[in-house]
Amino acid sequence: MLGSSFAVLASLALSVLASTTVQVRSANKSLSLADLALQKVLDDASPIFGYYVQNKTSTSTWMKSYPDSTKIVHMNLPGVHDVQTWNYSLATQEALDHVTNLDGVTVYPPEIYRCQEQPIISMLNAGIRVFDLRVAFDPTNSTLVFWHSQALQSETATMGDVLFGFYKWLDDHPSEALLLSFNYEGSTTAYAQDDAAVQLAIYNTLTTPVAKKYFLQAQNVFGTLGEARGKITLLRRFDLSALPSSYSDSIQGIYFSADQWIDNDPDITLIYNAAQNLTAYIEDFYEPGQPYGQGAAYNIERKYNATTTHIIKATTQYPDSLFWTFASSENDSDNPIETPEIMALGNGTDTPLGGVNQRLIPFFKEQEGKRVGIVMFDFFDQPGDLVQSFLDI
Ligand SMILES: *[C@@H]1O[C@H](CO)[C@@H](O)[C@H](O)[C@H]1NC(C)=O
Ligand SMILES: *[C@@H]1O[C@H](CO)[C@@H](O)[C@H](O)[C@H]1NC(C)=O
Ligand SMILES: *[C@@H]1O[C@H](CO)[C@@H](O)[C@H](O)[C@H]1NC(C)=O
Ligand SMILES: *[C@@H]1O[C@H](CO)[C@@H](O)[C@H](O)[C@H]1NC(C)=O
Numbered sequence: 001m002l003g004s005s006f007a008v009l010a011s012l013a014l015s016v017l018a019s020t021t022v023q024v025r026s027a028n029k030s031l032s033l034a035d036l037a038l039q040k041v042l043d044d045a046s047p048i049f050g051y052y053v054q055n056k057t058s059t060s061t062w063m064k065s066y067p068d069s070t071k072i073v074h075m076n077l078p079g080v081h082d083v084q085t086w087n088y089s090l091a092t093q094e095a096l097d098h099v100t101n102l103d104g105v106t107v108y109p110p111e112i113y114r115c116q117e118q119p120i121i122s123m124l125n126a127g128i129r130v131f132d133l134r135v136a137f138d139p140t141n142s143t144l145v146f147w148h149s150q151a152l153q154s155e156t157a158t159m160g161d162v163l164f165g166f167y168k169w170l171d172d173h174p175s176e177a178l179l180l181s182f183n184y185e186g187s188t189t190a191y192a193q194d195d196a197a198v199q200l201a202i203y204n205t206l207t208t209p210v211a212k213k214y215f216l217q218a219q220n221v222f223g224t225l226g227e228a229r230g231k232i233t234l235l236r237r238f239d240l241s242a243l244p245s246s247y248s249d250s251i252q253g254i255y256f257s258a259d260q261w262i263d264n265d266p267d268i269t270l271i272y273n274a275a276q277n278l279t280a281y282i283e284d285f286y287e288p289g290q291p292y293g294q295g296a297a298y299n300i301e302r303k304y305n306a307t308t309t310h311i312i313k314a315t316t317q318y319p320d321s322l323f324w325t326f327a328s329s330e331n332d333s334d335n336p337i338e339t340p341e342i343m344a345l346g347n348g349t350d351t352p353l354g355g356v357n358q359r360l361i362p363f364f365k366e367q368e369g370k371r372v373g374i375v376m377f378d379f380f381d382q383p384g385d386l387v388q389s390f391l392d393i
């Protein structure tokens with residue numbers, strides 16, 4: 001009796017084991033070629049996008065609580081500047097030396113270029129909805145890859161690969177709307193040119209069948225959240241001027257002309273739709289270093305002042321226009337130089353009030369209930385409550 005029930009139990013256990021193995025096998029076999037192809041593309045994208053992970057947090061679907069009728073220009077949207085630099089450590093720079101050694105230019109230490117430290121997937125899950133991305137040809141002029149000036153960020157992750165990360169994330173978070181700003185990045189190699197070949201490559205990447213499915217097709221207008229959910233709104237900061245005008249006429253997105261985008265300016269007025277008189281107000285004072293020699297605390301304060309002055313303008317003027325404020329910086333030529341990290345987070349005891357990020361948190365608390373528009377951060381994840389303090393406005 002006893003013996004036979006042991007035998008039954010043993011054979012049950014064996015069959016459970018066997019069926020578990022079969023299930024795991026068949027589960028893997030049941031992955032479609034489309035699933036496996038997406039996995040491959042996401043792997044290819046990972047040096048820029050990060051490793052795709054599901055992470056349901058309160059911030060990953062914060063747009064759910066806003067009605068469809070909300071106008072995009074009325075929303076407060078946290079953004080990130082020079083996203084592609086998040087993994088640009090010395091190890092990454094050195095791993096790419098064999099490529100960049102061919103470029104005919106000097107590549108400076110990584111902290112000159114680095115503006116983030118968390119992957120794009122973490123930015124998305126943390127609530128970031130606006131992304132500043134810079135592309136140009138790789139050193140062989142074959143593929144569109146990500147750069148920050150001379151600093152190549154990956155030789156393998158292409159613009160097209162990285163877009164699949166955003167597409168997949170939108171499928172998983174259909175309540176959310178993303179705004180992707182693309183620039184053609186200059187000063188990459190000694191010979192790179194913003195010519196017809198690179199402009200065509202960018203145009204083609206943004207007009208593939210999959211891009212047409214995920215990018216809002218509207219041109220030079222911001223609509224409602226309802227229209228933008230599950231989609232990408234292109235903020236087009238690159239030119240198609242080397243191509244026939246039919247290319248500019250047919251590409252989606254809002255065009256921010258470089259002619260109107262005054263360099264390093266704290267108070268830009270840019271008309272993106274002359275027929276309808278639609279205007280964007282932009283603060284892009286990225287290099288507050290001059291006059292040189294003032295030091296980190298002074299330059300952080302100049303940047304903080306430019307940022308908060310523009311945000312106050314957003315809370316008090318032109319309620320139906322787009323406001324786009326960069327709280328981020330570039331390295332400057334101060335001696336010693338301020339890196340983007342020093343500007344965002346301060347430099348220890350040299351800067352008792354912290355960097356721009358620390359100083360913005362109490363400022364955001366004072367803006368409660370107001371429209372501040374888009375604000376772009378460097379090192380968005382520090383301090384840990386920065387994005388939440390923005391979303392709480
Ligand atoms: C099934 O796929 C997962 C994830 O890719 C992998 O970790 C696991 O080893 C696979 N199992 C088998 C039995 O191939
Ligand atoms: C980040 O950089 C390190 C060092 O270069 C590298 O080992 C790692 O794979 C990179 N991360 C991703 C997601 O590519
Ligand atoms: C998920 O999000 C939480 C909160 O932002 C974070 O602490 C955690 O590291 C994330 N986990 C993964 C796997 O990304
Ligand atoms: C890349 O294109 C530029 C601009 O057209 C050209 O000057 C350069 O020689 C090309 N480089 C390579 C490696 O093809």
Ligand SMILES: *[C@@H]1O[C@H](CO)[C@@H](O)[C@H](O)[C@H]1NC(C)=O
Nearest residue numbers: 276277278279280318320321
């Ligand atoms: C265009 O809009 C701006 C406000 O954004 C306003 O100041 C200006 O008067 C308008 N111009 C015309 C021609 O309507």
Ligand SMILES: *[C@@H]1O[C@H](CO)[C@@H](O)[C@H](O)[C@H]1NC(C)=O
Nearest residue numbers: 297298299300301302303305
């Ligand atoms: C920043 O603005 C404050 C208040 O207007 C002013 O007192 C201060 O001098 C400004 N700082 C710099 C560095 O411009």
Ligand SMILES: *[C@@H]1O[C@H](CO)[C@@H](O)[C@H](O)[C@H]1NC(C)=O
Nearest residue numbers: 108112287330331332333337
């Ligand atoms: C920092 O930026 C300035 C202007 O953008 C540039 O002229 C300078 O060479 C940079 N410093 C370094 C060390 O790269």
Ligand SMILES: *[C@@H]1O[C@H](CO)[C@@H](O)[C@H](O)[C@H]1NC(C)=O
Nearest residue numbers: 295296336337338342347350
């Ligand atoms: C930042 O702090 C370090 C260490 O005290 C110092 O060497 C460096 O000059 C400082 N940089 C700036 C821009 O103040």
